[in-house]
Amino acid sequence: MSNGGGDRKAGSQPVAAVVDQCSLASTTVSKGSSPGGDPAPPEIMPENRTTATLSLPCVLIIVVASVERFAYKGVASNLVTYLTGVVGMSTSAAAKSVSAWSGVTSMLPLVSAVLADSYWDRYSTVTASSVLYVLGLVGLTSWALLHTWMPHSTLFLTLYLISIGQAGYNPALQAFGADQLGIGDDDAEPGTAAAEEKGKVKSKFFQWWYFGICSGSMLGNSIMSYIQDNLGWGLGFAIPCAVMAVSVAAFFCCTPLYVQKQQAVSVGRPSPISVFKVVKSVLANVGARKIKLPSRDDNGDDEISELELQEKPLKAQSHDQKQSLDESSPSVAKIILGLLPIWTMLLMFAVIFQQPMTFFTKQGMLMDHTVGGGAFVIPPAMLQSSITVSIILLMPVYDRTIIPLINAITRSRDGITVLQRIGVGMVPSVVAMAIAAFVESWRLRSLAGAADRRLSIFWLLPQYVLLGVSDVFTVVGMQEFFYTQVPGAMRTIGIALYLSVFGVGSFLGAFLITALEMVTATDGNSRGWFSDDPREAHLDKYYWFLALLSSISFVVFIHLCKYYRTTGASGK
Secondary structure: OOOOOOOEEEOOOOOOOOOOOOOOEEEEEOOOOOOOOOOOOOOOOOOOOOOOOOOHHHHHHHHHHHHHHHHHHHHHOOHHHHHHHOOOOHHHHHHHHHHHHHHHHOOOOHHHHHHHHHHOOOOHHHHHHHHHHHHHHHHHHHHHHHHHHHHHHHHHHHHHHHHHHHHHHHHHHHHHHHHHHOOOOOOOOOOOOOHHHHHHHHHHHHHHHHHHHHHHHHHHHHHHHHHHHOHHHHHHHHHHHHHHHHHHHHHOOOOOOOEEEOOOOOOOOOOOHHHHHHHHHHHHHHHHHOOOEEEEEOOOOOOOOOOOOOOOHOOOOOOOOOHHHHHHHHHHHHHHHHHHHHHHHHHHHHOOOOOOOOHHHHHHHOOOOOOOOOOEOOOHHHHHHHHHHHHHHHHHHHHHHHHHHHHHHHHHOOOHHHHHHHHHHHHHHHHHHHHHHHHHHHHHHHHOOOOOOOOOOOHHHHHHHHHHHHHHHHHHHHHHHOOOOHHHHHHHHHHHHHHHHHHHHHHHHHHHHHHHHHHHHOOOOOOHHHHHOOOOHHHHHHHHHHHHHHHHHHHHHHHHOOOOEEOOOOOO
């Protein structure tokens, strides 16, 4: 059994391979859709197997996930343009609406994950949520075609129906895809051939999963934004709807191929009541200011304080199977409280990652986005594809160059810790905000000097690329960090906890826009920094403000990291 800890090494395992979504408490495995069948014996990995391969169901689910990203990005990446250009909303109102919608989309998995891990299985969750997802896309397409006769409020009904569908679809599909690996529970001893083979299979799956969603996002950002800006919004929303419906149909047709894990009654399985008690305990402790972190004495030994992160006691099964789940609730509350400081410091990072879909896109609309003397018009939202391209290009460099270089410098084979990886990625996000501020200041000066002179949109590329670099380090590190802090039977909740950072960050971004709008408003400019007049707007000051807050969060983050113990990737 792997040795748990508050922080595991990220360097020696590419992408999100360390995410263990195949480890569940008390499962029975059956082929196809035959719940309640006889328990199958655990699969044993051959000791002499050297090639890690993915099964056909794994490949299919990866393709389905990439199509979902294509559909979602095809809608979300250019939504602020649609709200300002077609719906007629102001820049700040459109940005707040997109941020709020994105926040709800990221927060709802917390609810669906509890239901998926408590009452439903993952296949049923994917099935039900995919229907809602497609219905939302159909409603959005219909609204775009009939918008002249439709109230504006009904647009957001379709958008939030997409959010509800995605809330159950994404986390359940990822966990269900990992179930198809067929490698059994993660019970092999570290260092053995079986453990090494399981690690290779999981590594291969998550590498291809990450590649799939990046490819889908890139195509959605580029192709759909061009179609929407040049061929019409009705077609631009109909295509994501159609491809999503086809992918869901393909998923249903391949049901007999799937390995479905039916979770038996177990003390490790959460219920809504127990989760409510955990939340109540968290709030009570926060109100009483009882949040404590592990400290180290002068001899370098760990002093076990109230909220020291310990993954292993939660993963271990109780010897008394009749023990009430309520008795384990304090341990879960302890884990959540221990994660709360790091979770909070990552919120500003999530705020920054909302900028490409909102103000970065609007910034590009105010710049010269034509090439070839106006022969080709580049949709501003298309530049979001540069983030995905940066991720795809940097991932192999990270595993094959950066980590070996770090190992050579430190003379260690462990690479860097997960928290170190997160911290490294926070730096380029701050630099991206500073560059965005410089470019926006330059744009304003160019308008003041010559009325018809506009900067090229390609000056925005550095800030997009830096966010892609930041994604490789911080987002992947966040995924691993939050996954490893929950029991095996609550992996879907772990996914939702990671996503909630971006959900709350989106709400925080909308709040900051509202607050700054009120503070910076003047008699002649009621929207302050976010004026619709490109000569009066000061997005540069907003970017500097975000860079300042993010720098403060980074400094506090570094201070907090020393309170979390570090464990090697192998669990040593």
